[in-house]
Amino acid sequence: MTQQTVAAPRSGGDPSAPVLEVTDLHVTFPNDRGPDVKAVRGIGYAVRRGEVLGIVGESGSGKSVSSLAVMGLLPESAETTGSVRLYGEEILGLGDRELSKIRGKTVSMVFQDPLSALTPVYTIGDQIAEAVRIHTDASKERAAARAVELLDLVGIPYAAQRAKAFPHEFSGGMRQRAMIAMAIANDPDLIICDEPTTALDVTIQAQVLEVLKTAQRETGAAIVMITHDMGVVAGFADRVMVMYAGRAVEVGQVDDIYYRPRMPYTMGLLGSIPRLDEGAEGPGHTALVPIEGTPPSLSALQPGCPFAPRCPLAIDACRAEEPAAEPVGRTGHLSACIRSGEIEEHGWSPQDVYPLPAIPEAPAAHVPREQRETVLQVEGLIKHHPLMKGAVFKRRIGSVYAVDGIDLDIREGETLGLVGESGCGKTTTLMEILELSRPQRGKVVVLGKDTATMTQRDRTSLRRDLQVVFQDPMAALDPRFTVADILSEPLRTHGYPAGAVHDRVRELLELVGLEPGHAARYPQDFSGGQRQRIGIARALALQPRLIVLDEPVSALDVSIQAGVINLLDELRGRLSLSYLFVAHDLSVVRHIADRVAVMYLGRIAEIGTVDAVYGAPSHPYTQALLSAIPLPDPHKERERRRIILRGDLPSPADPPSGCRFRTRCQKFLILNEEEQKECVQREPQILPLRGPAEDHGAACHYAERVEVI
Amino acid sequence: MTMPGEQLEEEVGRDELGTGTTGESPVRAAGGSSRLSLVLRRFRGSPQSLVGLVLLLGLFLLAFVGPYLAPYSYLDKDFTAFLEPPSPQHWFGTTPVGQDVFAITLRGMQKSLVVGLLVALISTTVAGIVGAFAGYFLGWTDRGLMWLADLLLVLPAFLIIAIVSPLFRGNTWLLFVVLLAAFLWMVTAKIVRGMTISLKEREYVQAARFMGVSAPKIIFRHILPNLSSLLIVDATINVSAAILAETALSYFGFGVQPPDISLGTLISQGQTSAVTYPWLFFFAVGLLIITVLAVNLVGDGLRDALDPRARSRRAN
Known part of the structure; x- marks a missing residue:
């Protein structure tokens, strides 16, 4: 197997053919002191060029292990079976040498922790240049220039200078961007992102997601996005796969999953997320949908549906046999639940399925x-x-x-x-x-x-x-x-x-x-x-x-x-x-x-009441913060206009003069010179916005209510 | 090598968890006594620590009861037998001057066991307390205590003991124990201090602090127990270190003085004839090794019993 045979279909192949096709993938970690840990138990998916597949699941659901198995990065002791095909060529079981030709060239990966994924002793520029030089015969100078180009593409300011910096001199968000730059260095056909924004703050997360979108636009690559955050996937993915206990329990178009979930676990997951866009109706508001119990141990799985012990809809038949993923509703929507049809028929929502606990009101709430x-x-x-x-x-x-x-x-x-x-x-x-x-x-x-x-x-x-x-x-x-x-x-x-x-x-x-x-x-x-x-x-x-x-x-x-x-x-x-x-x-x-x-x-x-601040944030920072949070609602996500903040948080040892936020403020940019002077020279105090009657104040000279959600 | 033991221990551990779901657990649900019994149960559940404990008890019995059973006392000299190999008469043989090796070895072991264990106990206790207080309070407490530790570290311990020991001549050997312990605690105290500084930032210590628990209580309840693995390992090392230090000092005529005997004096006397008259050397060395081994086994068992994480950590 040479690089040519793997890469060949890129030019001539059918554009609708999947870049990556995974079928019946199993990963087992043998344990000599007890039962083996079955981390992944038969998952399958395919991604096409330009498509984004979101894999969501809670910790321990096998989502990261499955992607590491695809890349051949699991420890030797792991037993992997099934099939992983890249442009139709089997890559599962290939040796490290063959895989190295694919990794970083055709398939690349972005990890969760950007600090441990970068070598501390080399400069960022050198590391990206190395990624370029491994797979092409570019000269040193050419590779270095390409590194700067890439850093510029992912939005690192002063890329030429910053390329000479070491990883510890970069902030978390910048490191993650450098990782993305490295991942797209060779124009890959597939980028696997393993929780790329989990370690980052929301405003930085918004920046990084924006960079990933740019990267996808530039390379046309397929993206597999692994995350636990239903919000991140909603606005980013085309299709979503929900994993539970090492299996895909529901797969479908993003809208089907979010608006018409047919597997009780997915329903629970969606109902359990507190919503930024749904205000509380006074105190004594509605409770979240809790899923009782904890995920099963992957080394001691009971027969039957692994979700049955936590499922409010479980019947005896659920405990007999593990259900296979069956088509339900619209095409391409699969759900591994024997009662999916019933859910579809009745059009149940998470609130119908899960019993909601009653939340008593505080006695003081009426005073x-x-x-x-x-x-x-x-x-x-x-x-x-x-x-x-x-x-x-x-x-x-x-x-x-x-x-x-x-x-x-x-x-x-x-x-x-x-x-x-x-x-x-x-x-x-x-x-x-x-x-x-x-x-x-x-x-x-x-x-x-x-x-x-x-x-x-x-x-x-x-x-x-x-x-x-x-x-x-x-x-x-x-x-x-x-x-x-x-x-x-x-x-x-x-x-x-x-x-x-x-x-x-x-x-x-x-x-x-x-x-x-x-x-x-x-x-x-x-x-x-x-x-x-x-x-x-x-x-x-x-x-x-x-x-x-x-x-x-x-x-x-x-x-x-x-x-x-x-x-x-x-x-x-x-x-x-x-x-x-x-x-x-x-x-x-x-x-x-x-x-x-x-x-x-x-x-x-x-500062102010929740409804006032979330409903009509007045400080530019609050506006940016709120707009950066992904909503678990694909329609709203697509229509939203994000306020992307520039740069990172300044050091608290050397805060900017005047208003502390002015260095990143989106509003500061559209002010005229006279108004900007005020921001630079005078520190704003918190002023009530609509007189003392309403409990809402902002520390901005030019506070103005804006709806961002 | 230790596999079977560990497996057994794991099963015991699982048993404990099992009882949580049965009806009997609420009876002993709360209170400190249940924790102690849990630790004891875990300790008993590990065969190697039991072996260590039995060995150690056996050695003590041998050292303190043995002399009454032996036909000769350590002061007797048998002028009919010089340098005899082991025989029914003289179980461990005799020395060039006709002393019974069995009798003098036991006598030496008495001293070595007591000196070793006491020194280890005192020095580790001092190390734990000094280190934890210095690390917890920092500031002047830390500076004072660490200055003392540094001072003791730079002093040549051997020379000081050599100079001071004649003053104690004729006094109780307990002073000698204190003197040995005084020069063994500093390095551990510094390690404990460093670990305390990081432990102090742990949220459960903060939680206790914000609960209103007083500082000494936090140190004895949260910090030192969480350093117990380190302290126990340190104590077991100190037992052998103390016995060896005593050996060295005795060799030069300080420490245990004739006519008193310790394993150290015996080993130093016997080493020249280790090949020609092995009974003079190997019985003392053998008992020293068994002693240190037993102490280590007990220490390992205690560490695992005190640390509830040990089981899960090894399972990974």
Whole structure:
């Protein structure tokens, strides 16, 4: 097998012939200490030139393994069977040497983590030039020039200079763009993207997706897009394949999958996503569709449909045999469910199929906001980290303006969402509040007590009422503690009667929907969602009044995330809690929060009620942020006009003068010189937009309401 | 080599999980006692650690009960037998001056076992506490403690002990143990400090802090248990290090002084005749090796029992 035979059909072949055809692909990882792990169990798909196939699924569904198998990148121990044909030529089972001729030439891949995919000791330009030179006989100079050209194509400013930079000098988004540049260097016919934007912030994600679209336009390549984000696929893919437990459970045109899902898992997945474009109808809004249970273990699959244990429509026949993918509805739409026909006939929506939990309303919700007690008040909070230099005699050479003067308040029974991209200072803000110590400048008042004047005793007793839930449910639980130990720690610390601890632990586990009998287990015996429930139970142990949630659902899969969000929603109503909800996912915040504060570079850009801010964002940053979030709705996605921000977040050690956002602001560009001067010289304060009557303010000199969703 | 043992341990681990779903688990659902019993059960479930424990207990029994069973005491000299090989009369043979090798070896082992275990225990405890406090509080606590550690590191330990030991002559050997331990903890303390600094940033430590748990409690409840693998491995290494240090010191006439005997003095005396009169050398060396091996087995078992992740980590 030579390169020619593989590449030959490119010129003369039938344009509608598939570039890549995968049939009945199986991947098994042998395990000598137990049953083998069947990661992929017979999937098949085909992609044609210019087509985008989205493969979606939760972690462990086999979506990445299948693409690695296609590229021949799995470890030797993996057993791969089936067929992978590139232009009709079988490539599965080819040796590394033959595959190397294809990889990067006909097929290329973009990985999730752009830092580990680039070699740290070579410059970006050299690495791209290397990719060019491996497959062509271009001269060194020619390859270097091509590298610069490619970097320019993927939108790296000053490409010629930046090509000489090393990977660590690039930001995450720029690295991913460099990866894309490398992937399209040889004009491939197929690009496989494995979660290309998962590690990136939304505004950067929007930039990268835009670059991928450009790349596809330039090369006409087929793209296989692997992701867990239903939103990314909606606007990008032509066809979608949904994977569950190593199999494709539903395949179809993107519209069929999103508007007419016929497999209960797909329906659940779509229903479990909090929607950015659907506002809450007051407090006491609708719950998300939770999918009960957890995905099955791929080493111990039960006979029958693997989704049956979690499926609300499961009948006895489902457990007898694993259903094959059968055509349903329109052509090309396949669904692996024996009840697809029934779903089609009745036209059931996810809300019809899945039982929705009732979310009780908070008692405080009926009291006007002004009359409710303020549980947290932050005024002009400042936290600057010193930037030190020197080994022996350290001297301060500057400051990182992590939090630079923010004001916010939370009333009883209210949820304030604090959103922003990574590095905007939201976690620092949260830590400053949790420390309960005197801030560098400004004021933090928790439940009417000022942290600056508090005694140590006050502080300890106040910790009862202020609790925290962390992002990573594994790291937040001591691996050496059993669940009972974890939950009783706060109780013992605050002198809960020893005899009552045991009962309280059981009560807490029940409260968060876990089996009280599991108290003797260790955290690692639980799944991610269950661990997060344990973390929530611990926070609730002392019946706090304010809970600070640091990205509580961002480490979880969507179907699990929905259950945890519903739980948080329910607990708030039942126990009259107030939440400070820190997140980067604006859809989740829209679903759960009453008010939202958008942070940018240590300051709040816009604050107000969720409906006001999401409905008519006034700060250009909020507008860009909201427009960057992909919606799980193909029609809306295609019609939307994205505001693509330029560049990356400036360093918080050296924020721009005047308005911090002006270096990336889309509005700044269309202002005249006189108006721009104002932005450069004067820092905007948060001003109420429509008088004090409405709870909505933005820190922009030229704030103007725009609908972006 | 260790496969069967590990498999057995895994099965035991699965058993534990199994009980979670049966009816009996809620009875012992909460409280610290269940955790201790869980650790004990895991420890018992691993055959190699049981072997180690039995070996160690056997060695102690041999060292402290053995002398009462032997026909000769370590002070006796049999003038009818010089340099005799092992015989029913003298089980381990005799020395050039007619001492019973069995008796003196046991006597030496008593000292070595106690010195080794005590030194390891003291130095590892000190290392853990100093390192964890320095790493947790940082600032002046850290500077003070690390200055002390650095000072002890640059001092020539051997010379100091050699100079100081005559002052202790005639005093209790416990002072010697303390002195040995004082020079063994610094490197571990520095490792513990570094690991504490990173552990401190872990969310469960932060969670405890924001819960209002006091700093010493956090150190003893969250930080040190999570370093237990390191500390236990360190302690087992320190046992052998202490026995060897004592050997070396005794060889030069410091440390354990005649007429007192330790495995170290025996080995140093016997090494010249290791080939010609092997019983003078190999019984002492053999017991030293068995001691260190037993301590290591127990240490491995303890580490796995204390660390609930050990099972899953090895399964991967």
